[in-house]
Amino acid sequence: MAVNRPNVLIFFTDQQRADSTGVHGNPMGITPNFDRMAMNGTHCHHAFSCQPVCLPARMVLQTGKYASMMKCYSNAGRLSDDEQTLGHWFRQAGYRTGYIGKWHMTHDCDGERVPPENRTGYDDWLGANVVEIDSDAYSAFLYDGDGEKVELPGYRSDAYVDAVIRQLRAYKDRDQPFFLMSSYIEPHFQNTRDDYPAPTGYEEDYAKNTWTPPDLQALGGTAARHLPGYYGMIKRLDEGLGRIQDALRSLGLLDDTIVVYTCDHGCHFKTRNGEYKRSPHDSSIRIPLAFSGPGFDEGGRLKNMISLVDVPPTLLAACGIDIPDSMRGRSILPLIQGNGAAKEQWPESVLVEYRDGATMGRAARTKRWTYAVENRGQGDTLDFTEAFLYDNMADPWQLNNCVDRGGDMIKVKEVMRARLMDLLARSGEKEAVIHPAEITGANEQWRRSDSDIHA
Numbered sequence: 371m372a373v374n375r376p377n378v379l380i381f382f383t384d385q386q387r388a389d390s391t392g393v394h395g396n397p398m399g400i401t402p403n404f405d406r407m408a409m410n411g412t413h414c415h416h417a418f419s420c421q422p423v424c425l426p427a428r429m430v431l432q433t434g435k436y437a438s439m440m441k442c443y444s445n446a447g448r449l450s451d452d453e454q455t456l457g458h459w460f461r462q463a464g465y466r467t468g469y470i471g472k473w474h475m476t477h478d479c480d481g482e483r484v485p486p487e488n489r490t491g492y493d494d495w496l497g498a499n500v501v502e503i504d505s506d507a508y509s510a511f512l513y514d515g516d517g518e519k520v521e522l523p524g525y526r527s528d529a530y531v532d533a534v535i536r537q538l539r540a541y542k543d544r545d546q547p548f549f550l551m552s553s554y555i556e557p558h559f560q561n562t563r564d565d566y567p568a569p570t571g572y573e574e575d576y577a578k579n580t581w582t583p584p585d586l587q588a589l590g591g592t593a594a595r596h597l598p599g600y601y602g603m604i605k606r607l608d609e610g611l612g613r614i615q616d617a618l619r620s621l622g623l624l625d626d627t628i629v630v631y632t633c634d635h636g637c638h639f640k641t642r643n644g645e646y647k648r649s650p651h652d653s654s655i656r657i658p659l660a661f662s663g664p665g666f667d668e669g670g671r672l673k674n675m676i677s678l679v680d681v682p683p684t685l686l687a688a689c690g691i692d693i694p695d696s697m698r699g700r701s702i703l704p705l706i707q708g709n710g711a712a713k714e715q716w717p718e719s720v721l722v723e724y725r726d727g728a729t730m731g732r733a734a735r736t737k738r739w740t741y742a743v744e745n746r747g748q749g750d751t752l753d754f755t756e757a758f759l760y761d762n763m764a765d766p767w768q769l770n771n772c773v774d775r776g777g778d779m780i781k782v783k784e785v786m787r788a789r790l791m792d793l794l795a796r797s798g799e800k801e802a803v804i805h806p807a808e809i810t811g812a813n814e815q816w817r818r819s820d821s822d823i824h825a
Contacts, residue, residue: 375689376664377541377627378460378549379534379618381611382431383604384424384472384502384558385646386633388417388656389583390604398581400605403612404631404658411629411662412669412706414676418720418735419635422647422654424474424558426723427634427678432456432490434682434697436723436797443725443750448476454694456682457491460549463691466541468494470533471512471553472501483513492551494540496520496533501555507567525569527556527603531610535617542621547689552614557603557637559596559646568602576601585653585767591641600637628663628688632681648726650733650742650758651768655722664688669706674713675737676702677720698797721793731757732802734790738763741786743804752799756807759783774811783807 388394392405393413421427425448426437432455437443440453457467469492476488482498482505489495495515498504505511510526511519512533522529534552541548559566568576577598586593611631618624637646638653647654659676661669665688679699686693687701704712722733722742730750733742740762743754759773759782772779787804794802 375463375465375547377547377623378465378685378689379538379614379627379629380431380551380553380685381614381629381631382471382551382553383607383631383633383658384553384555385635385637386557386604386607386658387583387636387653388658390557390601391658393660394658396581398576398579398601400576400601401608403608403615404660407611407615407629407631407662408658408660408671410667411660412666412702413671414659414661414702415671415673416737417632417657417659417676418655418678418722419633419657420655420677420679420721421723422635422649423724424634428474428553429453430679431632431634431681434679434694434699436679436698436721438723439698439798443723443730451487451490453490454696455490456549456551456685457489459491459686459691459694460689461491461493463689464546465549465689466494466544466546467492468537468541468548468550469553470496470537470551471498471530472555473497473499473553474501483517486515494537496537497553501526502558502561505555506560506562507569525606527554527607527610528569530554531613534614538614538617538621538623542623554607554610556607557600566596566599566603568599569606572602572605573599576605583653583767585651585769586639586641588767588769589641591639593639593641596639624663626664628661628666628685630659630661630681630685632659632678633657634678643726648724650722650724650731650735650740651760652735652740652762653768654724655733655735665703666706672702672705673737674702674705674716675718675720675735719789719793721790721797723797732790732794732799733758734786734793736786736789739782739786740768741783741790743790752794752802753805754802755805756783756787759786772811773807774809776809776811780809 391401393408421437426442461467496512510522510529642649683693683699684701719734724731728747731744740760742758744757760768
């Protein structure tokens with residue numbers, strides 16, 4: 371049994387843009403609890419999903435591996451029963467493990483019931499597979515460990531929070547640390563009617579005073595119709611986070627519990643393709659990420675490039691559990707602890723894998739540049755052509771694709787191409803080929819330095 375190890379609670383949202391939070395510039399004040407957690411704990415300012423779609427991103431969080439390593443490229447995949455997950459590793463270290471909420475990592479379901487062999491590593495279970503289809507905002511249910519349907523009264527995210535608090539109360543009486551994964555569907559759209567159902571009254575409030583991010587101001591999409599409901603869902607999630615923090619405090623568990631708040635991917639409101647994600651743009655891949663509790667309090671704001679794949683090794687390291695060789699991410703603890711060598715060696719790029727219909731893509735995101743390649747209709751082949759290049763300093767909302775430009779952009783693409791090829795090789799995709807984009811755009815010159823290109 372683990373002794374004197376912190377508890378861990380993950381608060382995992384679905385399809386939440388980073389700029390829905392105050393610490394990322396949203397002026398509407400809808401995330402005071404997350405903002406406080408980020409400011410008093412450790413805030414990963416440059417945090418990105420490495421797979422901007424539900425199922426693969428969840429597999430990344432559970433395993434610490436890139437989805438391509440598990441041959442998963444879309445929501446049509448599944449988590450293999452023999453994959454080791456956070457549930458396994460924490461259980462093996464003497465933790466009591468629990469899962470509450472959306473699973474979405476299997477297709478071998480009896481309805482929404484996730485069979486026991488698929489609940490990889492979790493002792494306590496209250497979950498369902500694809501809740502955005504079979505449940506609704508005020509019609510929530512999950513299945514317990516015996517496969518029995520459990521009706522959950524109230525607004526859906528509130529109902530999940532209630533279940534989390536009940537589980538925390540049960541864990542308080544155990545002489546054992548716990549690892550509890552709480553997975554919410556909000557603020558994902560309701561698939562059955564393409565709607566963002568906020569709690570009663572919330573959408574109306576935000577319709578009166580809605581801040582629209584500049585990319586959505588320029589590109590439109592469904593933002594005008596959906597942002598008020600989307601913000602209302604996030605507001606209620608943040609209130610749920612506050613209730614969980616209060617419960618931990620009242621149960622005497624707050625000082626001994628690591629809390630991590632993050633998300634699977636963002637939302638571009640049908641501005642980049644025909645739906646809400648599956649693109650290499652920040653609106654799709656940039657996510658909120660903050661830690662609090664032992665090892666993370668007063669950690670400050672990290673400006674390193676941090677990926678969702680870095681979360682599993684970080685949590686294991688924070689609890690004194692050896693990081694398995696299969697994981698491709700890195701623990702951020704040395705960055706928090708001010709380890710100079712770790713900061714110098716930390717990667718300047720994050721890898722993003724995505725798939726939009728028949729098109730598969732890969733991207734490298736640095737602080738300065740977003741560079742993406744696609745195979746456009748060639749299935750799973752690793753024969754790519756340059757598709758996107760954005761200067762995130764000059765064009766932070768990624769409205770001007772520079773991939774077809776000549777001049778000094780040719781050098782930028784050469785550097786980013788090499789960087790992406792290195793990332794692909796490290797992820798196991800060593801046979802990838804990248805073809806340069808055809809130069810059809812402006813051939814303008816711009817002043818640069820090597821630091822501009824490599825930033």
